[in-house]
Amino acid sequence: MKVLKNLYIKKLLYGGYGLAQAEGKSLMVEYSLPGEMVEAEVYKEKKDYALARASRIILPSSVRRNAPCPYYGRCGGCQLQHMQYQNQIRVKEEMLLETLERIGKIKLNGVEPTLHSEEFGYRVRVQFKVQENKLGFFERRSHNIVEIDHCLLLHPSLNHLIPSLKEMVKKLKTDEVHVVYSPHEDEFLVKLIVEDLPQKEKIKRLMETILPKNVVGVGVYKGGKVYSLGRDFTFVKVGKYRYRVSIDSFLQANYLLWDKFVQHAIPEGRFERGLELHCGIGFFSLPLAQRCHFLMAYDKNRSAIRDAEYNAKMNAVSNVSFDHTSSLEALKRHASEVIDLVFLDPPRSGLSEGEASLIVKNRPRELVYVSCEPTTLARDLKVFIKGGYKLLSLRMIDNFPNTYHIEAIAHLRLE
Numbered sequence: 001m002k003v004l005k006n007l008y009i010k011k012l013l014y015g016g017y018g019l020a021q022a023e024g025k026s027l028m029v030e031y032s033l034p035g036e037m038v039e040a041e042v043y044k045e046k047k048d049y050a051l052a053r054a055s056r057i058i059l060p061s062s063v064r065r066n067a068p069c070p071y072y073g074r075c076g077g078c079q080l081q082h083m084q085y086q087n088q089i090r091v092k093e094e095m096l097l098e099t100l101e102r103i104g105k106i107k108l109n110g111v112e113p114t115l116h117s118e119e120f121g122y123r124v125r126v127q128f129k130v131q132e133n134k135l136g137f138f139e140r141r142s143h144n145i146v147e148i149d150h151c152l153l154l155h156p157s158l159n160h161l162i163p164s165l166k167e168m169v170k171k172l173k174t175d176e177v178h179v180v181y182s183p184h185e186d187e188f189l190v191k192l193i194v195e196d197l198p199q200k201e202k203i204k205r206l207m208e209t210i211l212p213k214n215v216v217g218v219g220v221y222k223g224g225k226v227y228s229l230g231r232d233f234t235f236v237k238v239g240k241y242r243y244r245v246s247i248d249s250f251l252q253a254n255y256l257l258w259d260k261f262v263q264h265a266i267p268e269g270r271f272e273r274g275l276e277l278h279c280g281i282g283f284f285s286l287p288l289a290q291r292c293h294f295l296m297a298y299d300k301n302r303s304a305i306r307d308a309e310y311n312a313k314m315n316a317v318s319n320v321s322f323d324h325t326s327s328l329e330a331l332k333r334h335a336s337e338v339i340d341l342v343f344l345d346p347p348r349s350g351l352s353e354g355e356a357s358l359i360v361k362n363r364p365r366e367l368v369y370v371s372c373e374p375t376t377l378a379r380d381l382k383v384f385i386k387g388g389y390k391l392l393s394l395r396m397i398d399n400f401p402n403t404y405h406i407e408a409i410a411h412l413r414l415e
């Protein structure tokens with residue numbers, strides 16, 4: 001493998017790579033930090049850039065630390081553990097601003113203060129990979145598994161469940177195990193993605209003999225869901241609201257930031273008719289309905305919409321309607337109506353061109369865009385700004401400490 005010496009790392013790029021220059025090309029170096037001098041092994045060469053991994057730190061950064069996790073460097077889950085946490089926040093803010101400028105041509109002087117939590121123990125939702133009875137996560141850049149006994153990002157209760165899960169997968173042909181934990185009910189939902197379909201009786205026996213009592217439901221999936229035992233849902237609390245969340249619905253992963261997330265994403269002021277796309281279980285919808293005379297909320301996931309409808313009833317929120325419809329269909333449906341707020345929380349792919357342009361055509365007074373992918377956020381904000389919107393604020397919420405992932409809340413108003 002080619003080794004390059006004395007590389008100066010100029011800055012960190014989105015993805016967690018340090019940027020250096022060598023042999024007339026840009027070099028993206030894993031496990032390096034800005035300001036460092038490193039030696040790196042090149043593992044992929046393209047015409048105008050190369051990818052490398054720091055093999056020796058010649059001059060370390062003052063914000064470098066020994067990664068607390070024993071699997072760091074092999075496991076693909078974390079990319080920034082070798083940097084002190086407060087500095088991770090600062091570099092992510094820079095990455096967000098840089099991405100907005102590069103892709104969206106949006107130049108901002110700064111972002112609102114980032115919302116953050118403890119850097120470990122925050123995840124209540126996890127997807128383990130399984131291979132030859134080994135349970136863990138994919139290695140960086142590969143589909144081989146790093147077997148783990150614990151993961152520092154997980155809620156401690158999820159870590160306590162790992163030995164039972166390992167015992168269980170030894171008795172099944174499983175590809176993946178997904179777990180959702182409710183910190184309020186202290187209970188788990190488990191989803192098994194299997195290669196060979198086990199008899200229901202077998203799963204029942206394993207639940208009784210191996211899994212703790214607070215695993216309240218196990219679903220078995222091969223392609224889609226085949227059957228489930230016990231309960232399909234649990235409950236969580238965010239602010240004053242209680243939510244039912246089913247195993248097939250999306251749940252925000254960082255429970256330590258749930259309250260702050262809602263408080264900061266819900267805009268001030270009053271709205272007549274709000275339109276929310278990607279509403280999931282109603283995580284934002286219930287508090288958002290308080291600001292609206294009426295809120296229409298949509299998601300393409302049927303399970304999430306069932307939860308959202310249940311959640312509105314359970315919390316006595318009556319001025320919101322939910323429908324199992326894609327965001328494009330929902331926008332077409334309301335195209336000629338007067339709407340004064342659109343609230344968006346799309347997956348990483350962001351909005352389609354059609355969706356963004358339908359929003360601009362409708363001209364709602366305000367937009368809130370919650371994003372987990374800065375590149376698509378930048379692309380979509382560019383369309384809104386061109387369409388006459390002003391970016392009022394941009395705030396990062398560090399939902400995924402120690403990883404490169406960036407979540408942000410953008411608030412826009414029609415000029």
Ligand SMILES: C[S@@+](CC[C@H](N)C(=O)[O-])C[C@H]1O[C@@H](n2cnc3c(N)ncnc32)[C@H](O)[C@@H]1O
Nearest residue numbers: 250278279280283299300301326327345346347
């Ligand atoms: C990041 S999650 C956010 C969910 C919810 N806002 C929350 O905070 O729990 C994105 C949601 O978008 C939904 N989704 C993805 N593509 C969609 C589409 N084309 N139309 C409608 N909903 C979509 C997913 O089902 C998922 O619930």
